[in-house]
Amino acid sequence: MPHKFDAAWASILEDEERKEFLPPVEILKRLGVREGITFADIGCGTGYFTIPAAELVGRGRVFAIDVQAEMLELLKKKIKDRENITIVKSSEDTIPLPSESVDITFMGDVLHELEGEGTLREAYRILRRGGVLGVVDWKKEKMEIGPPFEDRLSIEEAKAKIKGVGFSVTESFEIPPYHYCLIAKKDEP
Numbered sequence: 758m759p760h761k762f763d764a765a766w767a768s769i770l771e772d773e774e775r776k777e778f779l780p781p782v783e784i785l786k787r788l789g790v791r792e793g794i795t796f797a798d799i800g801c802g803t804g805y806f807t808i809p810a811a812e813l814v815g816r817g818r819v820f821a822i823d824v825q826a827e828m829l830e831l832l833k834k835k836i837k838d839r840e841n842i843t844i845v846k847s848s849e850d851t852i853p854l855p856s857e858s859v860d861i862t863f864m865g866d867v868l869h870e871l872e873g874e875g876t877l878r879e880a881y882r883i884l885r886r887g888g889v890l891g892v893v894d895w896k897k898e899k900m901e902i903g904p905p906f907e908d909r910l911s912i913e914e915a916k917a918k919i920k921g922v923g924f925s926v927t928e929s930f931e932i933p934p935y936h937y938c939l940i941a942k943k944d945e946p
């Protein structure tokens with residue numbers, strides 16, 4: 758079973774160096790995050806992608822979703838009274854949001870932590886038809902930073918997981934030096 762990120766290490770998610778190798782605004786814009794949309798940040802952690810997304814969607818909405826209450830508590834302290842972020846406590850198999858209610862779903866360094874297909878199935882269910890799933894994760898290579906090698910997924914393994922719940926993968930590219938990104942769609946009826 759893959760390891761969940763340990764909330765005791767939350768501060769490393771905010772490391773300045775991380776912004777250089779994983780620039781959140783650039784990645785979110787490439788996924789199409791823009792004014793007015795509804796964005797679901799699944800496995801939001803302390804809000805590394807949530808807060809920039811909230812700035813980009815403006816009068817839209819960001820759902821900040823995580824299975825760990827400790828991470829959501831840390832995020833709550835950071836967002837203070839920002840009105841366009843809704844915090845959502847999920848479980849491995851349930852995201853308590855209506856079906857087809859979001860325009861873009863996203864997982865930043867989360868796919869390799871999922872247990873089974875439940876969360877991906879929920880990501881598919883809550884996304885509107887024609888909507889986009891963005892996945893950023895660590896390359897399956899031995900590195901001095903990041904999750905254990907055994908937990909990591911190759912791009913091909915990640916694509917297979919995403920396709921397995923019904924998404925069509927439309928794009929994949931590297932975010933050098935450590936990450937890759939997959940963009941997938943929930944097809945129109």
Ligand SMILES: C[S@@+](CC[C@H](N)C(=O)[O-])C[C@H]1O[C@@H](n2cnc3c(N)ncnc32)[C@H](O)[C@@H]1O
Nearest residue numbers: 762770800801802805823824825828865870876
């Ligand atoms: C490595 S952290 C990344 C956090 C954030 N996305 C970022 O990039 O800073 C992974 C997060 O995913 C959460 N997570 C793991 N499995 C999850 C699941 N099945 N559903 C929702 N969140 C999950 C963990 O609790 C943790 O907060």
